[in-house]
Amino acid sequence: MMKQMTIYDIAKLANVSVATVSRVINSTAPVKDSTRKKIEALIQQYQFQPNAMARSLLKKETGIIGIIVPDLTNPFYTEVLAGAEQEALTTGHTFLLTNSVGDYQKESQYLSIMREKRVDGMIFLGGRINLKIGDEELDQELIQHASTIPTVLVNGTVKGNALTRVATDEYTGTCMAVQHLIECGHKQIGFLGGEMHMSTTSTKLRAFKKTMREAGLEVREEWILTDSFSIYSGRKQMEKLLQLADKPTAVMCVNDFVAIGAIKTAVDHELTIPDDMSIIGFDDIPLSHHFIPEITTVSQEANELGRTAIQVLQKLMNQEKVKKHTVIEPKLIVRKSSARLN
Amino acid sequence: MMKQMTIYDIAKLANVSVATVSRVINSTAPVKDSTRKKIEALIQQYQFQPNAMARSLLKKETGIIGIIVPDLTNPFYTEVLAGAEQEALTTGHTFLLTNSVGDYQKESQYLSIMREKRVDGMIFLGGRINLKIGDEELDQELIQHASTIPTVLVNGTVKGNALTRVATDEYTGTCMAVQHLIECGHKQIGFLGGEMHMSTTSTKLRAFKKTMREAGLEVREEWILTDSFSIYSGRKQMEKLLQLADKPTAVMCVNDFVAIGAIKTAVDHELTIPDDMSIIGFDDIPLSHHFIPEITTVSQEANELGRTAIQVLQKLMNQEKVKKHTVIEPKLIVRKSSARLN
DNA sequence: CTGAAAGCGCTAACAC
DNA sequence: GTGTTAGCGCTTTCAG
Numbered sequence: 001m002m003k004q005m006t007i008y009d010i011a012k013l014a015n016v017s018v019a020t021v022s023r024v025i026n027s028t029a030p031v032k033d034s035t036r037k038k039i040e041a042l043i044q045q046y047q048f049q050p051n052a053m054a055r056s057l058l059k060k061e062t063g064i065i066g067i068i069v070p071d072l073t074n075p076f077y078t079e080v081l082a083g084a085e086q087e088a089l090t091t092g093h094t095f096l097l098t099n100s101v102g103d104y105q106k107e108s109q110y111l112s113i114m115r116e117k118r119v120d121g122m123i124f125l126g127g128r129i130n131l132k133i134g135d136e137e138l139d140q141e142l143i144q145h146a147s148t149i150p151t152v153l154v155n156g157t158v159k160g161n162a163l164t165r166v167a168t169d170e171y172t173g174t175c176m177a178v179q180h181l182i183e184c185g186h187k188q189i190g191f192l193g194g195e196m197h198m199s200t201t202s203t204k205l206r207a208f209k210k211t212m213r214e215a216g217l218e219v220r221e222e223w224i225l226t227d228s229f230s231i232y233s234g235r236k237q238m239e240k241l242l243q244l245a246d247k248p249t250a251v252m253c254v255n256d257f258v259a260i261g262a263i264k265t266a267v268d269h270e271l272t273i274p275d276d277m278s279i280i281g282f283d284d285i286p287l288s289h290h291f292i293p294e295i296t297t298v299s300q301e302a303n304e305l306g307r308t309a310i311q312v313l314q315k316l317m318n319q320e321k322v323k324k325h326t327v328i329e330p331k332l333i334v335r336k337s338s339a340r341l342n
Numbered sequence: 343m344m345k346q347m348t349i350y351d352i353a354k355l356a357n358v359s360v361a362t363v364s365r366v367i368n369s370t371a372p373v374k375d376s377t378r379k380k381i382e383a384l385i386q387q388y389q390f391q392p393n394a395m396a397r398s399l400l401k402k403e404t405g406i407i408g409i410i411v412p413d414l415t416n417p418f419y420t421e422v423l424a425g426a427e428q429e430a431l432t433t434g435h436t437f438l439l440t441n442s443v444g445d446y447q448k449e450s451q452y453l454s455i456m457r458e459k460r461v462d463g464m465i466f467l468g469g470r471i472n473l474k475i476g477d478e479e480l481d482q483e484l485i486q487h488a489s490t491i492p493t494v495l496v497n498g499t500v501k502g503n504a505l506t507r508v509a510t511d512e513y514t515g516t517c518m519a520v521q522h523l524i525e526c527g528h529k530q531i532g533f534l535g536g537e538m539h540m541s542t543t544s545t546k547l548r549a550f551k552k553t554m555r556e557a558g559l560e561v562r563e564e565w566i567l568t569d570s571f572s573i574y575s576g577r578k579q580m581e582k583l584l585q586l587a588d589k590p591t592a593v594m595c596v597n598d599f600v601a602i603g604a605i606k607t608a609v610d611h612e613l614t615i616p617d618d619m620s621i622i623g624f625d626d627i628p629l630s631h632h633f634i635p636e637i638t639t640v641s642q643e644a645n646e647l648g649r650t651a652i653q654v655l656q657k658l659m660n661q662e663k664v665k666k667h668t669v670i671e672p673k674l675i676v677r678k679s680s681a682r683l684n
Numbered sequence: 685c686t687g688a689a690a691g692c693g694c695t696a697a698c699a700c
Numbered sequence: 701g702t703g704t705t706a707g708c709g710c711t712t713t714c715a716g
Contacts, residue, residue: 002490004460006693017703022695032701047486052458053399054693057708062395064438064459072420072427073628082414085441094455096406097439099427113436116394117406118346144389147344231632260632267634286415290573290602292609292634348709359687364711374685396709399692 005048014039025050056118065093065313066114066149070102070126075285076255076302077125080154083306084123091314093120102127104138111145121150121313129156132199150316154309155300156199164316166309166326170200170282173298173330174207174252177280180296180332181250182215185341186278190223190248192237192258201226201254204282208252223248234261242269249277249341256281256288259295263337274339284333293336301328347390356381367392398460407435407655408456408491412444412468417627418597418644419467422496425648426465433656435462444469446480453487463492463655471498474544492658496651497642498541506658508651508668512542512624515640515672516549516594519622522638522674523592524557527683528620532565532590534579534600543568543596546624550594565590576603584611591619591683598623598630601637605679616681626675636677643670 007025011018016035023029024039031039042048056062065088069077085095096119098110107127114122128138139158145151146163153165181189191208193201205224212219225240227233234257241247242265253259259281263273271277273293281288284299305328315322349367353360358377365371366381373381384390398404407430411419427437438461440452449469456464470480481500487493488505495507523531533550535543547566554561567582569575576599583589584607595601601623605615613619615635623630626641647670657664 001492004457004490007695008693018694019696019704020702023702026695028695030701035701047490049454049457051399051460051693053395053404053460054708055695057393057395057399057693057710058695060708072424073417075415075417078414078420082441085414094452094459095439097437099424110436112391115346115391117436118393118395148346148389150343231628264632264634286573287629290606292606349711350709360710361688361712362686365686368711370711372685377685393709396692397711399694399709400711402692 004051005046007048007050010039010042010046010048013042060118062118062120063093064096064117064119065310066096066098066110066117066119066122068098068100068107068110068114068122068124068127070100072099074257075287076283076300079285079302080125080306080309083303084310085306086303087307087310100127104128104135107138108141111141115145115149119149121152121317123152123154123309123313124156125154126156129153129158130198130200132197132202134159150313152309152313152316154305161324164312164322164324166305166312166328168300168305168328168330170203170330171207173282173300173332174204175211176330176332177282177296177298178208178211178252179215180334181252181278181280181338182211182217184250184278184338186248186250187217187341188220188223188248188250189217190220190241190251191225192234192241192251192253192262193224193226194229194233194254194258196226200229204252204254220248223251229255229257231257231261231264234258234263235265236261238262238265242266242271247277250338251277251279253279253281256283256285256295256297259297259337260287260291263291263293263295274337275342278338278341280338289335296335296338297333299331299333301331304328346393347388349390349392352381352384352388352390355384402460404460404462405435406438406459406461407652408438408440408452408459408461408464410440410442410449410452410456410464410466410469412442414441416599417629418625418642421627421644422467422648422651425645426652427648428645429649429652442469446470446477450480450483453483457487457491461491463494463659465494465496465651465655466498467496468498471495471500472540472542474539474541476501492655494651494655494658496647503666506654506664506666508647508654508670510642510647510670510672512545512672513549515624515642515674516546517553518672518674519624519638519640520550520553520594521557522676523594523620523622523680524553524559526592526620526680528590528592529559529683530562530565530590530592531559532562532583532593533567534576534583534593534595534604535566535568536571536575536596536600538568540571542571546594546596562590565593571597571599573599573603573606576600576605577607578603580604580607584608584613589619592680593619593621595621595623598625598627598637598639601639601679602629602633605633605635605637616679617684620680620683622680626673631677635679638677638680639675641673641675643673646670
């Protein structure tokens with residue numbers, strides 16, 4: 001590997017001081033045209049790039065935003081990321097990305113790395129902040145951490161809502177979806193969840209029950225299943241549901257993955273969706289638009305969520321005032337996996 | 343924001359010199375047990391984290407691997423990333439991730455950032471390294487860049503194969519898939535591609551033609567369509583194909599996205615897949631396993647690809663000898679979107 | 685076992 | 701316009 005040049009090397013070659021070189025690099029003060037030209041030529045010739053470490057050490061800014069996501073292969077998260085990236089570009093920030101796989105210990109480890117690397121700010125998604133009953137110690141660690149690095153939580157929170165967060169209104173979103181099912185004439189509606197100890201599941205379940213009750217419909221416990229957030233989990237849950245003698249005519253799923261799994265298994269069992277059963281997802285991952293049948297779902301506006309998260313973070317980093325809680329309104333997207341009860 | 347402590351603060355509090363603190367942090371030399379304990383307690387108490395910038399400046403190592411991907415929302419790339427992350431974890435490296443959206447100018451910009459930040463190494467995916475006819479200048483920039491930072495290219499190359507790369511054998515993979523179709527009795531086979539100027543498309547097309555010819559089958563130019571790599575593109579292409587009076591009984595698609603689009607449009611047109619037409623994809627994204635029908639495809643072993651790329655990069659970073667070209671063997675995954683011609 | 689001091693590459697006063 | 705110099709926070713000789 002070729003050694004990288006330093007500002008000293010350039011200065012020597014140009015017969016000027018390092019300060020002058022620094023000035024042309026940062027256009028921070030006027031420099032005589034001829035010397036500027038000379039220096040610029042040298043920089044070009046040797047492909048000189050100033051060392052960001054050295055600069056950061058001094059400026060106390062790295063231009064890096066740390067991100068912790070729970071699952072890189074989940075399209076919802078990548079969509080959030082894509083939105084965030086787009087927005088971060090406007091201020092020239094780059095992402096230090098880590099994948100926690102929902103492992104709390106890894107989260108802690110990554111939190112440490114972010115601090116060592118002195119990221120300018122960070123975004124935290126999933127994992128511990130999605131726990132229905134937060135863990136005292138984990139929350140404390142995160143809060144502590146946030147006192148030193150501007151941090152925004154996406155779709156989650158910690159004890160006492162102590163930190164800045166932006167989140168989709170999952171409760172309302174679920175109400176809208178269930179309401180849609182009810183308006184389609186369904187009276188026997190089930191719920192397929194993710195892990196019960198995650199707030200995503202419990203929030204949506206609460207919304208589900210409340211909407212049912214307000215419509216005067218019975219909430220049947222045997223139609224409420226929970227497992228995990230994967231496609232495979234959707235399959236398992238639908239498998240169970242179909243074994244029941246008395247089956248619902250519609251189900252609300254905790255996310256699109258579970259909905260896909262549910263549809264797939266239903267189809268395997270010779271059901272036609274939506275004729276034999278309406279199935280609704282949540283998230284509006286790109287795939288839900290392309291699946292056969294196209295899936296009715298609630299859009300989390302993932303891209304906007306990501307962009308907003310960064311906007312809030314940027315304000316935080318600039319020491320501006322920000323709302324402690326920004327909410328993104330979800331949208332019901334009616335497609336082909338739900339229909340009138342006939 | 344609370345100010346972060348420095349090694350000086352700790353040293354002062356412990357009544358020792360910074361050198362001693364450094365020693366306990368890095369266990370780089372023996373320290374008296376009692377002073378060690380004292381320092382450790384302080385570090386714990388104030389949650390002190392050494393500043394990685396300062397250290398990197400000295401050690402000329404950042405612990406960061408730069409990654410340029412063309413599309414964060416494409417499951418193939420995220421799967422590669424997930425594999426890479428897993429492997430990078432073994433050496434404690436973290437990712438500086440950038441999303442080029444296939445924009446060559448952005449790639450250049452990100453290349454610069456990687457150099458400024460002095461990443462220890464980098465992985466480049468997609469974009470310019472996938473051009474059928476490489477751009478002289480862009481290649482030169484990348485080669486130049488690689489002379490200063492260990493770099494590995496994934497599924498692509500530059501002029502003269504000047505750089506280290508790991509890649510799936512797309513040619514062989516395509517041959518396998520087409521061969522499978524032929525063995526199913528198909529004689530009228532089409533090809534749905536991505537952009538024609540990308541090597542992925544042209545390589546696969548070459549393999550397609552060669553396999554057809556060797557089997558004594560006619561290559562019909564009107565059945566060879568190219569557009570882009572998206573689901574939407576698959577839809578458009580299938581739309582065109584179905585307008586033909588004489589249609590193929592099977593099609594090979596450049597990737598799973600195109601296959602999904604093709605299937606969806608075919609189904610919209612009341613065709614049954616695979617009974618009326620066999621359709622094969624490429625990549626084996628998770629979705630292809632869950633789509634209805636499940637998609638026959640060629641697995642790129644994305645996760646392994648990512649892991650291997652990092653392994654090779656690690657060797658490169660350690661100045662070990664590495665093969666200039668590591669190839670990953672693809673696998674044919676026969677599922678439900680292809681069947682015997684009846 | 686511990687401390688003093690040099691230096692990593694850069695920026696920002698402060699002089700001239 | 702330009703040069704000198706003092707750090708930024710850390711590691712690492714070199715002495716003791």
